[in-house]
Amino acid sequence: AQKITQTQPGMFVQEKEAVTLDCTYDTSDQSYGLFWYKQPSSGEMIFLIYQGSYDEQNATEGRYSLNFQKARKSANLVISASQLGDSAMYFCAMREGPENTGFQKLVFGTGTRLLVSP
Amino acid sequence: DTEVTQTPKHLVMGMTNKKSLKCEQHMGHRAMYWYKQKAKKPPELMFVYSYEKLSINESVPSRFSPECPNSSLLNLHLHALQPEDSALYLCASSHQLTSGVTDTQYFGPGTRLTVL
Numbered sequence: 075a076q077k078i079t080q081t082q083p084g085m086f087v088q089e090k091e092a093v094t095l096d097c098t099y100d101t102s103d104q105s106y107g108l109f110w111y112k113q114p115s116s117g118e119m120i121f122l123i124y125q126g127s128y129d130e131q132n133a134t135e136g137r138y139s140l141n142f143q144k145a146r147k148s149a150n151l152v153i154s155a156s157q158l159g160d161s162a163m164y165f166c167a168m169r170e171g172p173e174n175t176g177f178q179k180l181v182f183g184t185g186t187r188l189l190v191s192p
Numbered sequence: 193d194t195e196v197t198q199t200p201k202h203l204v205m206g207m208t209n210k211k212s213l214k215c216e217q218h219m220g221h222r223a224m225y226w227y228k229q230k231a232k233k234p235p236e237l238m239f240v241y242s243y244e245k246l247s248i249n250e251s252v253p254s255r256f257s258p259e260c261p262n263s264s265l266l267n268l269h270l271h272a273l274q275p276e277d278s279a280l281y282l283c284a285s286s287h288q289l290t291s292g293v294t295d296t297q298y299f300g301p302g303t304r305l306t307v308l
Contacts, residue, residue: 109296117280119235119299126294165234169295178286178295179248182234 077101078168078183085188087156094141095151095186097166103127107169108149109180110140114162122164125149156190163187195219196300198283204306207273213303215266215283224266225297226258227282235282241266242288273307280304 079098087093099108110122125133125140133140141150153160163185169178196217205211215224223242227235240248241260249258255277257269266283284297 107295111299116301117229117282117304118301119282119284121296121298124294124296179237179240180235180297185234 077170077181078166080166080183080186082186083184085186087153087188087190089158089190089192090155092152092154093156093188095153095164095166095188096148097150097183098146098148099166099168100147101168101170103170107178108140108142109167109169110138110149110151111165111167112160112162113165113185119165123151153188158190158192161188161190196283196285196298198281198300198303200303201301202304202306204308205270205273206308207275209273210269210271212270213268213281213283213305215268215285215300216264217285217298217300218264219285219298220263220287221285221298222263222288223286223295224260225284225286226266226268227284227299229280229282229302231279239268270305273305275307278305278307 077100106127108125112120123133123135123138123140125142132142137154139152165185166183167180170181199214225240226238228238229235237250238252239258244260255272259267280302282302283300286295286297
């Protein structure tokens with residue numbers, strides 16, 4: 075069963091505007107982690123931001139913030155003041171697996187392609 | 193420093209060739225991962241090494257053979273591949289969750305593999 079859902083295959087935004095990329099997840103675990111990665115056309119997966127299920131505050135990293143709504147099981151990425159270099163594929167991912175294994179499998183969504191125009 | 197390096201960046205090989213992909217990290221991570229990513233798809237986990245031991249093999253065909261010679265290095269040996277194995281191969285590393293730090297996976301730039 076799909077556990078991470080990204081419903082927006084593509085998004086367009088003008089430079090300097092804010093954009094929200096949607097991500098919903100499904101899990102029965104009490105403890106889990108949510109990640110956002112950016113993948114430019116070069117291929118590298120760049121870590122952007124992390125939200126733990128027990129974190130009370132929404133995560134922020136520079137222009138990136140995570141709108142975490144636990145009851146709705148959503149973890150949307152907000153990019154403020156978009157730049158041309160933000161054009162890329164964005165993946166939402168969730169850590170799954172028991173915590174005591176020491177390493178965690180990531181389950182990825184299908185991604186959202188963001189295009190920033192001048 | 194959150195750098196994971198991968199070599200080569202591009203690789204073209206025939207179906208009878210033997211080649212290897214290399215991954216290196218110096219962040220003190222004890223978990224290392226291989227992913228395969230086809231075009232327009234998310235990465236798919238292939239293997240996980242934890243403390244240099246193979247912990248997860250996601251039913252990957254035996255023509256892919258991983259190796260972890262030490263805590264900083266991860267190799268993927270390729271033999272008798274098929275054209276459908278053409279993809280971007282990504283390596284990642286992370287701390288262990290029990291170490292008290294986030295287990296964020298940091299990825300390398302990937303190797304674009306073409307099998308002719």
